[in-house]
Amino acid sequence: MSIIIILHALLVLVFTLRILLRDDLSPPGRLAWFIVLNALPYVGSLFYFLFGEIDLGNHATKRHDEIFGEINAQASSFMGKSDYCYQCIEQVYQPAFLYGGSINGFHPLDGNIAELMPDSETTLTRMIADIDAATDQVHVLYYIWLTDITGTALAEALMRAAQRGVTCRVLADGLGSRHLIKSVLWQRMKEAGVHLAVALPINNIIYTLITSRIDLRNHRKITVIDSRITYCGSSNSADPEFLVKKKYAPWIDIMLRFKGPVVAQNQLLFASDWMQATGEAFNSIHLATEVFEKGFPAQVMGFGPTERTGAAPQLFSNLFACAQESILLTTPYFVPDTTVLEALCTAAHRGVKVTLIFPKKNDSWIVAAASHSYYRRLLDAGCTIFEHRKGLLHSKILTVDGKVSLIGSSNLDLRSFDLNYENNLLLQDRQLTQAINERQFTYIEGSDEVKLPEVLNWPFYRRISNNVVATLGPIL
Template sequence: MSVVLILHGLLVLAFTVRILLRDDLSPPGRLAWFVVLNLLPYFGSIIYFLFGEIDIGNKANQRHAEIFTEIKTKAAHLMGKPQSTDSLIKRVYRPAFQYASSINGFYTLGGNSAHLMPDSDTTLTRMIDDIDAATEHVHVLYYIWLNDCTGTELAEALIRAARRGVICRAMADGLGSRAFIKSSTWQRMQDAGVEVAVALPFYNVLRVILASRFDLRNHRKITVIDGRITYCGSQNSADPEFLIKEKYGPWIDIMLRFEGPVVAQNQLLFISDWMQATGQSLDAIALPKQSVEPLAEGFPAQVMGVGPTERRGATPHLFATLFACAEHSLILTTPYFVPDATVLEALCAAAYRGVKVTLIYPRKNDSWIVAAASRSYYHKLLDAGCLIYEHREGLLHAKTLTVDGQVSLIGSSNLDLRSFDLNYENNIVLQDSSITAAIEARQQQYLEGSEPVLLSEVLAWRYYRRVWNNVIATIGPVL
């Protein structure tokens, strides 16, 4: 018995010391781990070993640094210039664009255009048409690629393009698209000449666990055609019905089709992932010698990519900076809302200083953990004057932010700890009143299908529900 107690004490002590030695862990995160390790020491130790540290491995970190050094050396003409922000962006919004530039080195580029896709079906049709018209190359990357109508049609378009001599490169996340990667469709793509790669492969589970956290995922959704067209938004290569989670469907997504110089930045982000997954050098991928000609009436925009090999806290810092720039209004839609203190306080601060803050979440969430944690913040947000709405039908999967009818951010990032720390994400931030108005009109459609959440309702929640929500939020950094 004494030996068991000694081993028990050493186990808890070892993990406790490790947690105390970590400078990258927030106080709430450190506290959450202390709670779990002391209440469930053996289970907690296993969970910490598997999920406790956000580390993709030294080799991957070194490779990432090498890739971006090569990109910045050989493709600087496609990344933009630091001084462009001052001439293209209104003074009040410059801090957000300047902060975004500090993440990957992508600077604001003028002369872009975008079109908001009406729905998921139209997005697929337009994307297939663009791929069928491609003459040089097509690059696609998806977190979830299903062997359904959407996934198969996209694969068939790539097969057609490859057979007529277009260079096609396709990537899918090793976990999110695991069934598709094993499918005959994936094999047919390779047989037709499509170059394929798996982002964060999951083939050798033991090696993945020992080298890094196995739940680090590539959550990006990138499509680039001929370096002239790119799609950015929340839609995976999957039908809206999303049959693997059918009871939560339909998935309600949003996508923008971009043209202009910003396409090259999304191309470079894809290439960085491709180089990481395949080991290829930039020389093996033909890059344009000059950027796309800016459109005369185009707007300024820039790409930002985040992930476990980038600076910690980049996403919450960017969102907090955008919130701080707002003068009149900000509207946010996200399916997963588990903010850190930076984002939560920035939202409340905006509301307190008179900004109309509107937050739209799905009423029915495919993650019970996220649903409970999200609602633990309702009281604080409503107290500050934020307006909260829950969308009734399907799962509102669109990730959008509009500020003052002038600035928009769209992409793959959710407002949760997974997007902040664990996932590779891609977004585009832009300044344009017409595109922002189009996104706001879509947000208004979401509002029309939503119910407001009132402070009186939240205060009337039964005690056990409030306790449950707060417990889940407290151990959120662990989950």
């Protein structure tokens, strides 16, 4: 019995010391792990071993640094310069754009234009038409790629392009697109001459669990065609009916079609992932750009576990701090860290109109519970909260003062902040931002407003469970 007690104490001591030695772990995250280790020492120790640390290994980090060194050396003219920010961005928003440029080295470039796609069907039609017109290269990266109507149509367009001599590169996440990677459609693309690669493969689950984390994923959604056109937004390569989670359908997404210098930056971000996955050199990627006289300034940024820690929440907080009049935020998953929560509440307290739009029914009960735990704090600060009734509102949009927009793959949750590779595009343009706001207003029309009295009347057991989940949020 004494030996068991000693082993038990050693187990808890070893993991406690490991947690205390980590400088990258936030105090709430550290506290959450202490709670789990003390409540469930054996299960907690196993979970910490499997999921406790965000680490792809020294090789991945070193390779990432080498890749961006190579990109900087060969494509600096496409990345922009930090001092140019002062020429093309209104002064009040410059801190956010400057911070965005510090993440990957992509600074604002002027002369971009964009179209907001009206719906998923139009997005697919336009994307396939662009691929069918391609003459040089097509690059595609998705977290989830299904073999449904959308996924098959995109694959067939790529096969047609490859067969007429266009270089097509496809990168799919090893977990999110696992069914495609094992499918006949994947094999057909390979046989047609499409270059295929898997981001963060999980061929050996045991090895992945021991050496890294299975939930470190590439969540990006990037399509670049001939270095002239790029699509950016929240859509995966899947039908709105989203058959793998059809009870939450339809999934409501937003996509924009961009032309201009920012296309090259998205191409470079794709290239960094392709080089990481395949080991290929950068010189196989062709770059070009066109500048539109009445275009707007924009920049690309990528977050991920090999980027600077805290980059995503710090960017969002910078944007909230820049707001003078309004913040309009749509996200399916809202589990903010302290930085983001405080910045939102601070903006509301100083008179900024803060409007938040979430789905009423979430595909993750854990995320829903954690999100609800923040409602009272947000409402007390003066924020307005809407819950969209139909399907799963999957759009990820932030607009500031009707002038600045951030759109891409990032959610406002700890998974996007710490675990996923994400891609986003930040722009300043009143006309486009107002169009994006109008889309968000349509979400509000199909939503119910959450009032403070309603939240105060939630049963005590619901409030307790929400707060318990939120307390453990940093480790979920």
